[in-house]
Amino acid sequence: MISTKEKILNEAEKLFAEQGFAETSLRMITAKADVNLASVNYHFGSKKTLIQAVFERFMDRITNDISHEMEQLALKEEPIEVADVLQTLKQPIKNLDKFRPDGAGVFMNLLGRSYAETQGHIRRFAMDKYSHVFNRFVGFLQISSPHCEPSEMFWRLHFMLGSFIFSLAGHKALQEIAESDFQQSVSIDQIIDKLIPFMSAAFSHNEAGF
Amino acid sequence: MISTKEKILNEAEKLFAEQGFAETSLRMITAKADVNLASVNYHFGSKKTLIQAVFERFMDRITNDISHEMEQLALKEEPIEVADVLQTLKQPIKNLDKFRPDGAGVFMNLLGRSYAETQGHIRRFAMDKYSHVFNRFVGFLQISSPHCEPSEMFWRLHFMLGSFIFSLAGHKALQEIAESDFQQSVSIDQIIDKLIPFMSAAFSHNEAGF
DNA sequence: CACCAATTCAAACGACTGTTTTAAACATAC
DNA sequence: GTATGTTTAAAACAGTCGTTTGAATTGGTG
Numbered sequence: 292m293i294s295t296k297e298k299i300l301n302e303a304e305k306l307f308a309e310q311g312f313a314e315t316s317l318r319m320i321t322a323k324a325d326v327n328l329a330s331v332n333y334h335f336g337s338k339k340t341l342i343q344a345v346f347e348r349f350m351d352r353i354t355n356d357i358s359h360e361m362e363q364l365a366l367k368e369e370p371i372e373v374a375d376v377l378q379t380l381k382q383p384i385k386n387l388d389k390f391r392p393d394g395a396g397v398f399m400n401l402l403g404r405s406y407a408e409t410q411g412h413i414r415r416f417a418m419d420k421y422s423h424v425f426n427r428f429v430g431f432l433q434i435s436s437p438h439c440e441p442s443e444m445f446w447r448l449h450f451m452l453g454s455f456i457f458s459l460a461g462h463k464a465l466q467e468i469a470e471s472d473f474q475q476s477v478s479i480d481q482i483i484d485k486l487i488p489f490m491s492a493a494f495s496h497n498e499a500g501f
Numbered sequence: 502m503i504s505t506k507e508k509i510l511n512e513a514e515k516l517f518a519e520q521g522f523a524e525t526s527l528r529m530i531t532a533k534a535d536v537n538l539a540s541v542n543y544h545f546g547s548k549k550t551l552i553q554a555v556f557e558r559f560m561d562r563i564t565n566d567i568s569h570e571m572e573q574l575a576l577k578e579e580p581i582e583v584a585d586v587l588q589t590l591k592q593p594i595k596n597l598d599k600f601r602p603d604g605a606g607v608f609m610n611l612l613g614r615s616y617a618e619t620q621g622h623i624r625r626f627a628m629d630k631y632s633h634v635f636n637r638f639v640g641f642l643q644i645s646s647p648h649c650e651p652s653e654m655f656w657r658l659h660f661m662l663g664s665f666i667f668s669l670a671g672h673k674a675l676q677e678i679a680e681s682d683f684q685q686s687v688s689i690d691q692i693i694d695k696l697i698p699f700m701s702a703a704f705s706h707n708e709a710g711f
Numbered sequence: 712c713a714c715c716a717a718t719t720c721a722a723a724c725g726a727c728t729g730t731t732t733t734a735a736a737c738a739t740a741c
Numbered sequence: 742g743t744a745t746g747t748t749t750a751a752a753a754c755a756g757t758c759g760t761t762t763g764a765a766t767t768g769g770t771g
Contacts, residue, residue: 295718311617313523316758327720332760334718400617406671407521407613414674442683446695449675450664457663458656461616464624465659473652485656492706493699505748526728537749542730544748712771719766728757737748 296334298324304345304391308400308460312342312408339412346405346413347420349398352390354424356383361427374491376431377451381483384459388479395479399459406456438497451490458482506544508534514555514601518610518670522552522618549622556615556623557630559608562600564634566593571637584701586641587661591693594669598689605689609670616666648707661700668692 302324306315317338321328335341360379364371387394405413418425432444439447458465462479470476512534516525527548531538545551570589574581597604615623628635642654649657668675672689680686 311521311523313521317760318758327718328759329721329761330719338759403613403617403667406667407610407617411674442679442685442687443695445679445682446668446675446687446692447699449668449671450696450699453664453667454660455663456667457613457616458659461659464621465656469652469655472655475652477652477656482656485653486660488706489657489660489703493703496698496702527730528728537751538729539731539751540749548729714771715769717766717768720764722762722764724759724761726758726760729755731754732752733750734752735748735750738746740745741743 295324295326295330298326299331299334299341300345300348301391303341304348304397304401307342307345307404308397311404317341343413343416346401346417349387349391349394349401350417350421353383353387353398354421356386357428358424361424361431364431371431371435372491373432373435373494374487376428376435377487377491377494379428379431380455381487384455384483385480395459396462399456403456403460432494436494439494447494450493454486454490458486505534505536505540508536509541509544509551510555510558511601513551514558514607514611517552517555517614518607521614527551553623553626556611556627559597559601559604559611560627560631563593563597563608564631566596567638568634571641574641581641581645582701583642583645583704584697586638586645587697587701587704589638589641590665591697594665594693595690605669606672609666609672613666613670642704646704649704657704660703664696664700668696 299320303315303320306320306323309315317331318328321331331338331341335344357379360382364375364379367375384395387398391397405411405417408414429444429448432448433439433441436444459479459482462482466477509530513525513530516529516533519525527541528538531541541548541551545554567589570592574585574589577585594605597608601607615621615627618624639654639658642658643649643651646654669689669692672692676687
């Protein structure tokens with residue numbers, strides 16, 4: 292039997308991703324989840340902490356998977372290339388779709404909206420809880436690109452983050468356009484498969500030319 | 502003398518970019534702009550059309566500038582490189598900062614929020630009015646990358662769009678992190694100067710390897 | 712069975728939302 | 742001057758929001 296708490300989380304994540312945090316009311320969520328309005332405040336305390344709980348469920352999953360991929364990467368004997376590091380993101384993102392319906396799209400939506408958030412309380416929360424995974428990922432990137440300064444790497448990382456968020460959060464609209472313009476359907480997997488070599492090439496360039 | 506209409510537009514764009522559309526009430530805007538609440542509906546009809554007007558003022562400016570840059574590019578005699586095409590974005594984005602306070606950041610914020618929007622009425626509006634500029638830009642890109650299929654180019658374009666929006670819309674937060682982590686201040690101009698070669702390298706790669 | 716805690720429920724709270732209304736003030740033209 | 746159309750003003754409208762309340766209901770324990 293699925294609990295009230297889970298019913299709320301399941302509907303909330305859908306609606307938050309589709310409409311945004313502010314545009315989604317607790318009444319919409321509880322109506323769709325077929326639970327009482329007051330149960331949100333009972334189980335989660337407030338709307339703010341509900342948002343955080345939705346976000347946390349995804350982050351726990353994907354950071355777990357990424358950590359696992361990085362374990363594998365650490366075993367590699369040949370030199371670690373940029374593409375190898377970025378590849379560690381591939382399966383974890385794809386796994387989100389198995390985790391939840393349209394998981395990758397929903398998660399990137401949440402991630403993007405979290406960054407756009409005013410007070411940034413989600414970002415602070417994420418930095419507290421998941422910084423070790425993030426730092427390890429950056430470490431691998433540095434190894435694969437010893438010529439690239441940390442500050443330059445910082446910016447490149449966020450350029451990439453923007454590409455992931457934007458193209459995957461909006462993948463439905465983009466897929467529709469792509470289909471009507473090129474008669475060619477593209478899955479989320481294929482988007483990621485285009486994105487990773489694209490980004491690998493970007494990371495591999497040398498602005499100074501050596 | 503600055504008109505009521507302009508006072509509203511000026512405050513609205515700031516608040517929309519800082520807090521989002523839904524989180525910004527007409528009462529906040531009119532209080533900050535020191536005009537009457539009803540004047541928004543009088544001058545703009547509704548909140549929705551106010552959002553559109555704020556967006557339009559930026560789009561008119563930047564598409565104008567980009568068109569001008571592309572005129573120059575069309576005169577070039579040597580073969581047009583990817584980097585040349587992307588360079589046409591550089592000055593127009595920088596000019597936004599002269600146009601309005603923190604114009605680039607505000608505009609990218611608006612652009613990002615418009616894409617995240619539910620009904621997407623802004624996106625449809627933009628496609629109607631500015632598609633010719635967009636199409637011309639894509640045309641130049643195709644010329645500079647004849648090996649790249651249109652559908653592949655479509656996705657690369659949106660990867661790039663995501664990077665621009667994400668890094669410039671959130672530039673203040675990112676700049677703060679960069680300064681505290683690397684004791685190194687980075688201006689918007691410098692972000693763009695990092696972004697364009699980064700993207701040029703990404704666009705120049707050949708996934709098929711020929 | 713009774714007991715207690717955990718959960719659910721309907722209803723209401725005060726605050727805030729976009730929009731409309733009606734009247735007053737203003738500018739410009741005749 | 743009066744008349745005309747534009748702009749501002751204060752107030753009220755109907756509706757939604759997140760949250761709280763207090764009673765009803767449930768589930769498990771002695």
